[in-house]
Amino acid sequence: MASASNRRSPRILASLDVILQTVDGDVPFQTHDASYEGVFIVSKDPLPLRKLIRFRTRLPSTGDELQMLGLVAHTVSADDARETGRQPGMGIQLFSLGKDTAERWRDFIDQAYEANPEARAQVERARRPAVRVRIPTPSVLQKFRDVDLARGQLFLRTPDLHPAGTRVDCLVSHPTSGQTLTIDARVDEVVDGSIRERGLRLSLRMPHDTTDLDRFFTGQSLAN
Known part of the structure; x- marks a missing residue:
């Protein structure tokens, strides 16, 4: 894992298997990065902005499965990805996780930050x-x-x-x-x-x- 942007809660490269729960059934995806507030899900055909989604993922450190709720906050189309060299997909803002899920997610991100001095310094500065x-x-x-x-x-x-x-x-x-x-x-x-x-x-x-x-x-x- 490595850090990314200079933000209040820096992104950490994190490849997590996620299962998007749709009306047509479960659809597998992977994340590119994660932070306290959200994840970026890799997809060549991202969902529309402000789309509410439910998905689940399993934390590699503990094996815990988490049920997550989020909103599509920004997208990177396939064309934009080719021009900028970024991954195509959608940034998901997490919310209404529930106390237990939120604590386990925060513990996972904390561990990732602890393993990365640059990200840890950004978090300490933000706090x-x-x-x-x-x-x-x-x-x-x-x-x-x-x-x-x-x-x-x-x-x-x-x-x-x-x-x-x-x-x-x-x-x-x-x-x-x-x-x-x-x-x-x-x-x-x-x-x-x-x-x-x-x-x-x-x-x-x-x-x-x-x-x-x-x-x-x-x-x-x-x-x-």
Whole structure:
């Protein structure tokens, strides 16, 4: 298994036998990849968008058979597949799985992520809490750059407290461009008290590539 896209729940290459349950009987297919939220089923003739489907699959790690319910969220036609080099088929968004099925599916995906460092890092980043750093004026932005970021420390007044040692994403808003820059940080100290005193003492981690950082402070558009 290997990871795929850069998404909140990254796809993992997973070849699972699935049986699509139709009015005409059971039809066998295979998946190409999977995530917490869905699967991509390989098919030269994908079903229409928003089509509700029922299918079952057996987890290779445990042998458990799962009954699944999903909706066709996107499709790749045979022509599109030839042009893009992708597999033809349909992306299925899972829902209403039931508690037991959902837990077993999540355990299966968790195991796949654990075996893949890149996907595991994406999942950990997606689960990381975020704190907002609102910069009201250009002069405050300059102080943030020249003082807080330069020394790698920031005291952030916020009612949203996270335990010491927690990795967080600092979402820094630009006062004029409206853009948001994400900076990796760690909670060093939690300061509780009155509303004016409550907050987090953070250690800021400078990225190895400072291109987005430089563009942000000069008000330029950030790279995608």
